[in-house]
Amino acid sequence: xxxxxxxxxxxxxxxxxxxxxxxxxxxxxxxxxxxxxxxxxxxxxxxxxxxxxxxxxxxxxxxxxxxxxxxxxxxxxxxxxxxxxxxxxxxxxxxxxxxxxxxxxxxxxxxxxxxxxxxxxxxxxxxxxxxxxxxxxxxxx
Numbered sequence: 001x002x003x004x005x006x007x008x009x010x011x012x013x014x015x016x017x018x019x020x021x022x023x024x025x026x027x028x029x030x031x032x033x034x035x036x037x038x039x040x041x042x043x044x045x046x047x048x049x050x051x052x053x054x055x056x057x058x059x060x061x062x063x064x065x066x067x068x069x070x071x072x073x074x075x076x077x078x079x080x081x082x083x084x085x086x087x088x089x090x091x092x093x094x095x096x097x098x099x100x101x102x103x104x105x106x107x108x109x110x111x112x113x114x115x116x117x118x119x120x121x122x123x124x125x126x127x128x129x130x131x132x133x134x135x136x137x138x139x140x141x
Contacts, residue, residue: 003039029110040091049081
C-alpha cells in the first residue's frame with residue numbers, strides 16, 4: 001500500500017514552505033509499507049537554529065491555511081532547535097540542523113523506500129542550465 005494522495009499533497013505543501021525559507025536537502029520517503037504508524041517521512045535541513053524554528057513555523061502555517069486547517073498532533077525539539085519533529089499522523093516532518101542531519105543520517109533508515117516527487121521548483125542552477133541548453137539549441141537553428 002502506498003501513501004494516499006491527500007497525504008502526498010500535504011507533504012508537498014510542507015516541502016514548498018521549507019523550500020521558500022531556503023531549507024535544503026528536502027526529501028520525502030513513502031514509508032507506508034515499512035511502518036504502520038505513518039505514511040511519509042519528510043526531512044529538511046536548516047543551516048542554524050533560527051532557521052530550524054522558522055521553517056517549522058512556516059510549515060505549520062501553510063498546512064493550516066492550505067490543507068484543511070491541518071495541525072500537528074505533536075511537536076518535539078523546539079527548545080533545542082537542532083531537530084524539530086512535527087507529527088501530523090499520516091506524515092512526520094523532520095527539520096534538522098545541518099550537523100544533526102549529518103550525524104543521524106535518517107535517510108539510511110528509509111533508503112529502500114520510494115522517494116516522493118515533491119514537485120519543488122528547480123534550483124536556480126538547474127534553471128540556468130535549462131535556459132542555457134534552450135538558448136544553445138535555438139542558436140543552432
